[in-house]
Amino acid sequence: MSQRGFTLVEVMTVITISAILAALAIPSFQSSIRSSRISSATNSLIAGIDLARSEAIRRSTNVTVCRSTTADQPNADCSSGAANGYPGTDWAAGWIVFAKAPGNLVNTSFEANDEILFRQAGMPNAPERLLIESTAPNPQARTFDARGIGGGAAATMFIDQRNTQVAVRSVQARCLVVNFIGRTRVARVVNDACPPG
Numbered sequence: 001m002s003q004r005g006f007t008l009v010e011v012m013t014v015i016t017i018s019a020i021l022a023a024l025a026i027p028s029f030q031s032s033i034r035s036s037r038i039s040s041a042t043n044s045l046i047a048g049i050d051l052a053r054s055e056a057i058r059r060s061t062n063v064t065v066c067r068s069t070t071a072d073q074p075n076a077d078c079s080s081g082a083a084n085g086y087p088g089t090d091w092a093a094g095w096i097v098f099a100k101a102p103g104n105l106v107n108t109s110f111e112a113n114d115e116i117l118f119r120q121a122g123m124p125n126a127p128e129r130l131l132i133e134s135t136a137p138n139p140q141a142r143t144f145d146a147r148g149i150g151g152g153a154a155a156t157m158f159i160d161q162r163n164t165q166v167a168v169r170s171v172q173a174r175c176l177v178v179n180f181i182g183r184t185r186v187a188r189v190v191n192d193a194c195p196p197g
Helices: 008-059
Strands: 063-067 094-099 115-121 128-134 141-144 155-163 174-178 184-188
Touching: 008 063, 008 094, 008 115, 008 128, 008 141, 008 155, 008 174, 008 184
Parallel strands: none
Antiparallel strands: 063 094, 063 141, 094 115, 128 155, 155 174, 174 184
């Protein structure tokens, strides 16, 4: 009884076909990963805003969501300046949600006896990374009062993953619109802008 194995030509053919299929699948897989990261960051930011709003109503006090470059540290505070390689309007640096204690009047700063309700540490800072670019004027914060109204100008945040040297947003980018009372709306970016709606 003779045994038959694979010839070198057959093995090389299978390896070549596998390499071609892998080369075709990898860009699509990277696109799926990028889209998933953008969606995850968008949902996390919406969750932070919604938490601030609902806790303000529940606690009958002011609750702030703000950009923070120190979100993962015990002395977390709001920050609107450039730091750690993040521009001053890039929320990928991180954010916090905190409830104001009675008598604490500075809504855009974490003061003694304020309570942190949520921390989002900064996204990894690399040439290609998540960007959460805010159009809101400084300070990069939104405070909700006891009625759940987040006073302030409407703002748009563009969430994307791309090389920081590229100015044009990718086709997978999302825009998160926060209106003047604090309600949110998400849309896909069209022609590098947020569609009206």
